[in-house]
Amino acid sequence: MPLPPDRVVRLAAGDIEVDVDLAEGARAIRWSVAGIDLLAAHGSDPVEHGMYPMAPWAGRLRGNHVQWLGAQHDLPLSYDVWAIHGTVLRQPAVELDFTQDDDRATLVARVTDHPGWPWATAVDIHWEVAPASVTTTVTVRALAESFPVVVGWHPWFRRSLGLGDPLEWTLEATGQLEKGSDQLPTGRVLPFDPAAGPFDDAFIVPSGRATVCWPGALAIDIASDSGWYVVFDELPECVCIEPQSGPPDGLHAAYGSPVAIAAPDAPVTMVTTWSVRDLSQ
Numbered sequence: 502m503p504l505p506p507d508r509v510v511r512l513a514a515g516d517i518e519v520d521v522d523l524a525e526g527a528r529a530i531r532w533s534v535a536g537i538d539l540l541a542a543h544g545s546d547p548v549e550h551g552m553y554p555m556a557p558w559a560g561r562l563r564g565n566h567v568q569w570l571g572a573q574h575d576l577p578l579s580y581d582v583w584a585i586h587g588t589v590l591r592q593p594a595v596e597l598d599f600t601q602d603d604d605r606a607t608l609v610a611r612v613t614d615h616p617g618w619p620w621a622t623a624v625d626i627h628w629e630v631a632p633a634s635v636t637t638t639v640t641v642r643a644l645a646e647s648f649p650v651v652v653g654w655h656p657w658f659r660r661s662l663g664l665g666d667p668l669e670w671t672l673e674a675t676g677q678l679e680k681g682s683d684q685l686p687t688g689r690v691l692p693f694d695p696a697a698g699p700f701d702d703a704f705i706v707p708s709g710r711a712t713v714c715w716p717g718a719l720a721i722d723i724a725s726d727s728g729w730y731v732v733f734d735e736l737p738e739c740v741c742i743e744p745q746s747g748p749p750d751g752l753h754a755a756y757g758s759p760v761a762i763a764a765p766d767a768p769v770t771m772v773t774t775w776s777v778r779d780l781s782q
Contacts, residue, residue: 510599512606515632517777527594527610527626528553529656532635534719534777537664541657541739548580552656553590554639556624557615557763559653560703560731560749561585563685567619567752569649577617586655588615589624597625606630620648622763635775643763649752650761650769653731653745658713660740664781665717668740671695672711672730674704678748678756685750699735703748705756706730713742719780725773728758746771 509530512519520531529552532539542550558567565584566575576584579591594610608628615622621644629636639652660668674693678686680702693704709725725744729751733741746769747755754760763769 510596510608512601512608512628512630514603514605514630517630517632517635519628519630519635521608521610521628522551523594523596523610525551526553526589526592526612527608527628528590529628532656535779537662537718539658539662539721541659543657543736543739546580547590548586548655550657552654553586554624554626554637555586555651555653555655555743555745556589556639557618557622557641557648557650557652558587558752559651559655559743559745559747560751561685562752563683563750567649569752574619584617587652588612588618589626590655592616594626604632621645622648633777635777636772637775638770638772640768640770641763642768643765645765647762647764650763651745651747651751652769652771653729653743654773655741655743657739657741660736660738662715662718665715667715669714669716670712670732670734670740670742671714672704672706672732673708674706674730676705678703678705686748686754686756688754688756690756698732700732701735702732703745704730704732709744711742711744713740714780717780720778722776722778723773724776725771727771744771744773 516535522530598609623642625640627638676690679689681687711723714720727746729745731743
């Protein structure tokens with residue numbers, strides 16, 4: 502049945518509009534700049550469209566389970582043969598707060614239903630839209646016991662906006678994780694070679710910075726307070742540049758840094774700012 506109109510919340514400031522669908526994990530189903538739509542849809546599955554938060558884990562997990570404190574917790578498959586990108590993207594969110602004025606809009610939503618995830622969890626998704634930027638914050642709260650966490654954002658960007666040249670991307674990467682035949686990291690770190698794509702790979706980015714650019718139209722400078730990105734650019738119509746707090750299989754191994762732990766008195770939070778630059782002049 503059709504969603505009630507109030508399940509989609511529009512945030513607007515300056516030339517930026519973001520439509521957030523509360524029914525699908527408070528994801529953006531539309532992000533436009535001066536009337537130009539930036540987001541793509543590869544398919545109808547929740548994994549395949551818009552811009553959504555990944556929590557309480559991001560990416561694939563080896564064996565589709567989480568091993569924690571000596572116990573193995575199997576997770577339900579959610580896409581093909583994988584338990585992938587967490588639970589939030591498929592669950593309804595409840596609006597906690599919404600404000601809109603002339604130069605800023607904010608939305609805070611919460612997801613508390615996480616099918617198959619073994620721990621009581623609340624995930625808060627905070628959107629803030631300003632005239633030249635969008636800031637996204639994901640906070641994972643442990644409501645009882647502690648557990649490992651990886652969070653991230655998964656935007657599906659249009660490769661072509663119909664203006665100027667197709668999308669280009671850059672990362673301030675210091676290394677790339679070697680990927681095994683199971684599509685998961687082997688533990689070996691390779692030099693980053695941006696010419697070696699196309700990619701469906703994880704990159705170490707200590708600065709947390711990347712750029713998505715449509716020459717002749719606009720650019721988005723991405724600044725995350727975490728040090729990982731996944732890039733997926735194998736498809737002709739769209740590109741995914743995904744800031745993450747940890748790598749694929751990051752609930753088990755963080756490859757040089759500790760696995761993040763959410764505790765009842767210590768949530769895990771990732772903040773990302775997406776700053777827009779006009780390249781049309």
